[in-house]
Amino acid sequence: MDTAVPTTEPTASDAAIAQPVEQRRILVTEVPGPRSREKHAHRTQHVPVGLGITLPVFVERASGGILVDADGNHLIDLASGIAVTSVGASHPAVVAAVQKQAAAFTHTCFMVTEYDGYAQVAERLNRIAPGEHEKRTALFTTGAEAIENAVKIARAYTGRPDVVVFDHAYHGRTLLTLGMTAKEAPYKTGFAPFPEHIHRAPFAYPLHWRTGAQNAVPEALASFEALIERVGPDRIAAAVIEPIQGEGGFIVPGEGFLAGIREITERHGIVMVADEVQAGMGRTGRMLAIEHEGVVPDLVCTAKALAGGMPLSAVTGRAEIMETVGAGGLGGTYAGNPLSCAAALAVLDELECDDTLLQRARRIEELVRTHLEPLVDETGIVAEVRGRGAMMAIEICHPGTDEPDAPTAKEIAAACHAQGVVTLTCGTHSNVLRLLPPLVISDELLEDALGVLADAVRAAR
Structure with missing residues (x-):
């Protein structure tokens, strides 16, 4: 039986549509929350499973480096719609x-x-x-x-x-x-x-x-x-x-x-x-x-x-x-x-415009390397931190080998999602976590996300 999702019920975005999106990670509920779960149940009755999903939350607003879901959670966006919103979500000029x-x-x-x-x-x-x-x-x-x-x-x-x-x-x-x-x-x-x-x-x-x-x-x-x-x-x-x-x-x-x-x-x-x-x-x-x-x-x-x-x-x-x-x-x-x-x-x-965003991409690489490269020696499961600019990744392998470890990469990504950080996996063997933050993300917001990721890697080792 079809479960209809009301379209006229006030949402998290309706109440704050005229307000700027606070560039800070905020968890109001678990992720995904009840409203997103309800909407996802509706989706499954109308959309084929062939369109997979990384994180089953329904986004109602997005700005800069933050996605606001149907439950009011502010998620840090390290995906940029798979490298699309590089100038930030809903950039005013765009x-x-x-x-x-x-x-x-x-x-x-x-x-x-x-x-x-x-x-x-x-x-x-x-x-x-x-x-x-x-x-x-x-x-x-x-x-x-x-x-x-x-x-x-x-x-x-x-x-x-x-x-x-x-x-x-x-x-x-x-x-x-x-x-x-x-x-x-x-x-x-x-x-x-x-x-x-x-x-x-x-x-x-x-x-x-x-x-x-x-x-x-x-x-x-x-x-x-x-x-x-x-x-x-x-x-x-x-x-x-x-x-x-x-x-x-x-x-x-x-x-x-x-x-x-x-x-x-x-x-x-x-x-x-x-x-x-x-x-x-x-x-x-x-x-x-x-x-x-x-x-x-x-x-x-x-x-x-x-x-x-x-x-x-x-x-x-x-x-x-x-x-x-x-x-x-x-x-x-x-x-x-x-x-x-x-x-x-x-x-x-x-x-x-004056190379500012390209400089930001290089700054993002610097911060990612500073926070994540120590994990190579510290954890044994990070085989490599690599990439350029705001296109960075860590490859997860079994300790002491170059054998890909996809289950652990999936576990790390899930831990980040639960803490309100949107990360993606990739790689021929699905053992790579990729970071694609918008170029406009602040140092503070990025460092918060990297801290969550680093903690998830340490917990998974």
Whole structure:
């Protein structure tokens, strides 16, 4: 029997909608509380289980680094909607830009009639992407859509069918991007067959490289080159790579790996695609994560933080590559929606304003390392603290080994959730806790969250 949840009953947000959200962790009830549990019971009767849930609380307000749930609990947000609200939840400039655009028009479809916002976002992204060459940008809706279109563009440009991706990669949930994604469960289970012409090369993952961290880069590059020769360089259109792997475990590749991939792809006429969907737009302390390596890819895919919570993605790249596709070959009904473009321009203004948020990302890394790196020696279960900027993670392994320990990682995350700190797990073996706080989070709020996390790690050892 359906259990209806009243929609007219006053909520925690109704009473305080005009008040600023206090940037402090406050627990009014257990987490999840009774109202969230009631709403979750309603959800289960109408939403399929395939849409999993990290923490079953219903959010009614969000601002900065705080989520306020239906029971009035103030939760510290170390997820940012999976790296989306990097400028903070409900940033005033983003809200104002969306409201202004909504009052003008909400949609026309850029492929039917044009509007300035789309072209302005494209201009900004062309300027941001690495390299002095002439660029073009096409806008889409989701990260997976951007990746698929990057592959389409590379195939059109090269006339070749095949794509190379890497171990631990995550590129999306559509059939093509699932084929490119490495992790089987839960993403690929039950959805085969996947598209053909996809090949997988090793990623230079120093912590788990079988012959030692010092060999990760040269041996991974040698394997990549061997794969190209085996498949045939005249068959490979693109190599798609995350400068820092996201869902795969926030893996920072060994130094020189990305530069080596660039050299090899350039030599064979293969389009190098940087998947910056999670790592890009200021998350790592640079506008794009690949800037840390000084590498200039041919195409760059961005999404997530690009529009501060509105759905928008982009492919930016060399003009001669982007212009290969004829009129009508790219697009989509909602691609480059005017509301999303307005939000993106506000986000870009914030990110490019005197480098403040990029400096905050670097400060976040400093605080995370200060609080969590001592746990490596202290607990024995933290194998590594890694990442860049506000894209940080700890990998949990069985003591004294590099064997992944997913149950303990899950236990730590659950302990954080119970104390009002929203954390996410990731990794091919689900044994990595990832930290994606908004760049606007204060030192005090972040240190509170890190204290909760550190205590949870100590309790789990």
